[in-house]
Amino acid sequence: MAADSTTGLPLKPSSGLAGLIDARVNRTLLAPRPLSAEAARLHGELRVVDLHADFLLWNRGAWEFSSRGHLDRQRLHQGNVAIQVCAAVTGVPATALLGARRHPDRWDTIDLLGRLQGWPRQTRSSRLARALYQAEKLKAIIAAAGDSPIPLKLITSCRDIDEVLDCRSQGEALIGVILALEGAHALEGNPANIQPLFQAGYRILGLTHFMDNAMAGAAEGKTGHGLTPAGQTLVQQAQELGMLLDLAHASEETIEDLLGMTSRPVMASHGGVRATSDSPRNLGPAQVAAIGRTEGVVGIGLFARALGGQSLTLVSRAMDYVATRAGLEHVALGSDFDGFVSTVVDSAGLPRITQALLRHLEGREAEPSFASKKAIAGIMGENVLRVLRQTLPGE
Ligand SMILES: [Zn+2]
Numbered sequence: 001m002a003a004d005s006t007t008g009l010p011l012k013p014s015s016g017l018a019g020l021i022d023a024r025v026n027r028t029l030l031a032p033r034p035l036s037a038e039a040a041r042l043h044g045e046l047r048v049v050d051l052h053a054d055f056l057l058w059n060r061g062a063w064e065f066s067s068r069g070h071l072d073r074q075r076l077h078q079g080n081v082a083i084q085v086c087a088a089v090t091g092v093p094a095t096a097l098l099g100a101r102r103h104p105d106r107w108d109t110i111d112l113l114g115r116l117q118g119w120p121r122q123t124r125s126s127r128l129a130r131a132l133y134q135a136e137k138l139k140a141i142i143a144a145a146g147d148s149p150i151p152l153k154l155i156t157s158c159r160d161i162d163e164v165l166d167c168r169s170q171g172e173a174l175i176g177v178i179l180a181l182e183g184a185h186a187l188e189g190n191p192a193n194i195q196p197l198f199q200a201g202y203r204i205l206g207l208t209h210f211m212d213n214a215m216a217g218a219a220e221g222k223t224g225h226g227l228t229p230a231g232q233t234l235v236q237q238a239q240e241l242g243m244l245l246d247l248a249h250a251s252e253e254t255i256e257d258l259l260g261m262t263s264r265p266v267m268a269s270h271g272g273v274r275a276t277s278d279s280p281r282n283l284g285p286a287q288v289a290a291i292g293r294t295e296g297v298v299g300i301g302l303f304a305r306a307l308g309g310q311s312l313t314l315v316s317r318a319m320d321y322v323a324t325r326a327g328l329e330h331v332a333l334g335s336d337f338d339g340f341v342s343t344v345v346d347s348a349g350l351p352r353i354t355q356a357l358l359r360h361l362e363g364r365e366a367e368p369s370f371a372s373k374k375a376i377a378g379i380m381g382e383n384v385l386r387v388l389r390q391t392l393p394g395e
Pocket of ligand 1: 182248270
């Protein structure tokens with residue numbers, strides 16, 4: 001069993017029921033396929049950034065290779081991923097797994113999943129502890145990957161981004177990882193809890209997940225309220241620290257409130273647009289344009305609710321819509337890998353997105369808005385790199 005030398009955190013893959021659930025809920029629809037020479041060449045030159053994966057929810061060993069789910073170090077490498085955002089899920093009501101439309105903050109399934117996988121006792125009652133534990137887990141994975149051919153580095157500053165990109169430009173296989181919170185319920189009602197989470201390495205703060213919390217209302221929450229006074233304090237503190245705010249899963253009011261108060265770029269990391277998939281989690285035209293005006297990005301997910309179906313064409317279509325409404329510099333990739341969803345491709349299959357974008361581009365040659373390979377480089381990573389550099393602490 002691999003273990004981190006400092007924390008001794010066990011990295012044994014989960015077996016039994018948790019393993020079965022993992023294998024069943026995180027499926028991939030399309031296998032990697034040979035690419036056109038043009039797509040392979042272009043994808044090999046990209047600096048790919050994926051804005052959302054829930055890998056930390058699952059125990060899959062030291063990440064070297066797994067037959068389950070959507071990513072591991074091998075597959076990230078095959079997909080030429082330079083930076084992967086790793087989100088910590090700390091509360092999911094059972095209603096979310098049963099397909100209900102609105103979710104109360106009850107019947108939490110993460111407690112059960114944690115118990116099945118042997119998470120420490122303190123994670124049973126505390127969502128803050130769950131977030132801190134998942135940060136420790138990622139650090140243990142990074143330590144275990146240390147001397148391997150595909151090492152990892154936790155990114156907490158612009159300097160770390162530069163280091164990862166420099167190493168990669170010299171042919172090293174180093175992959176950067178960024179910690180993100182999926183929902184401010186992990187702060188347990190106290191904005192000051194952002195401090196220990198920042199200290200633990202979190203640099204992205206998603207305000208909500210499925211249910212409303214004390215800081216902000218969720219798209220599928222019971223009331224869907226906006227930012228509360230505590231939420232406004234939290235936003236201010238998080239932005240001062242150098243954290244990127246994420247509007248994925250947020251209610252319309254929360255989106256409006258944050259856009260009304262932010263002077264920094266914000267993002268919606270993993271979702272879709274209502275124009276191509278009419279789900280309450282997806283963004284309307286005015287929201288897409290407004291996120292663009294903050295200089296932020298909209299990350300398109302690779303799952304059915306984000307896309308209105310599951311095909312590479314639908315991925316291109318949603319991305320094109322964001323380009324049209326907000327501008328090419330505001331489109332990004334936010335897969336939702338390993339997030340209790342089937343995705344169109346897994347991490348190793350990301351070159352197929354590049355190929356789909358190239359084909360889409362050929363079909364739209366007359367359109368200036370979506371008309372160069374530079375646009376694809378932006379969508380697949382450069383746009384997010386710009387936002388991270390504008391947001392994260394320098395050192
Ligand atoms: Zn999500």
